Amino acid sequence: MTTMLVRLVDDDEELLKSTAFLLRMAGFDVLTYASAESFLELDDATRPGCLVLDQRMPGMTGMELQEAMVERSETLPIIFLSAHGDIPMAMQAVHRGAEDFLVKPADPQVLIEAVRKACEKSIEAASEGAETDAVALIAQLTARERDVAEGVAKGLLNKQIADELGISLVTVKMHRGNVTKKLGVKSAVAIAELLRRAGSGAGAVR
Known part of the structure; x- marks a missing residue:
């Protein structure tokens, strides 16, 4: 801190x-x-x-x-x-x-x-x-982008996310690109932190 x-x-x-x-x-x-x-x-x-x-x-x-x-x-x-x-x-x-x-x-x-x-x-x-900002950022994501973001936050590879969600690897990459663009961060750790803050700031964001 x-x-x-x-x-x-x-x-x-x-x-x-x-x-x-x-x-x-x-x-x-x-x-x-x-x-x-x-x-x-x-x-x-x-x-x-x-x-x-x-x-x-x-x-x-x-x-x-x-x-x-x-x-x-x-x-x-x-x-x-x-x-x-x-x-x-x-x-x-x-x-x-x-x-x-x-x-x-x-x-x-x-x-x-x-x-x-x-x-x-x-x-x-x-x-x-910070929590309010995170809520606003996460709220920009579509439901599928949020699913992909949660997979990235868990440290899953793109193929693992695709298998877990039942979608193609190309689709995962597209959603992942949208997530990083909308959130302004690229690392799994940063995405996980934003999801955590959003959860703290609004209970269930989804």
């Missing part, structure tokens, strides 16, 4: 270093950004994890970064960690989807637990997304 990545965004260099050290000791991968702008430019939003975000920074503020992420439909969980927060600001951040709003200096264990919960939520969302 991919290690959860915590992104820290703060213009305080010393705080970035100390918080990054704390979270790495807790087992997380950590990347630090000195500004909201650099985070937006450089971060890989596809990797599960969370964002620990300061509010008051030169240029784009933490709240403005959160708003930009909402506009871009990015779902990375956000934890605000700021010395410049109040109740209305915290309520607004949470209303927009932030997981938590902590006041500096946060208790280390409170921060670690908040990060852990946010990362777990991100992992669950990524897993659900």
Whole structure:
């Protein structure tokens, strides 16, 4: 499983270093950004994890970064960690989807637990997304293509699949070609994984 990545965004260099050290000791991968702008430019939003975000920074503020992420439909969980927060600001951040709003200096264990919960939520969302994608891919297959895909996933040779399904070898090859084209994968292992995910995401896909 991919290690959860915590992104820290703060213009305080010393705080970035100390918080990054704390979270790495807790087992997380950590990347630090000195500004909201650099985070937006450089971060890989596809990797599960969370964002620990300061509010008051030169240029784009933490709240403005959160708003930009909402506009871009990015779902990375956000934890605000700021010395410049109040109740209305915290309520607004949470209303927009932030997981938590902590006041500096946060208790280390409170921060670690908040990060852990946010990362777990991100992992669950990524897993659900993968299952949904797999369901959509498998749904493209015809009933016979699905039969052939299941044979390939079992590691059967084309001739064995033909014998098992009572169809010609040429027909198996044709269906197998359609399967790899529709699913975008060629190996038996990859086809088996997509079938497994589709089963997890929709019970019985068929």
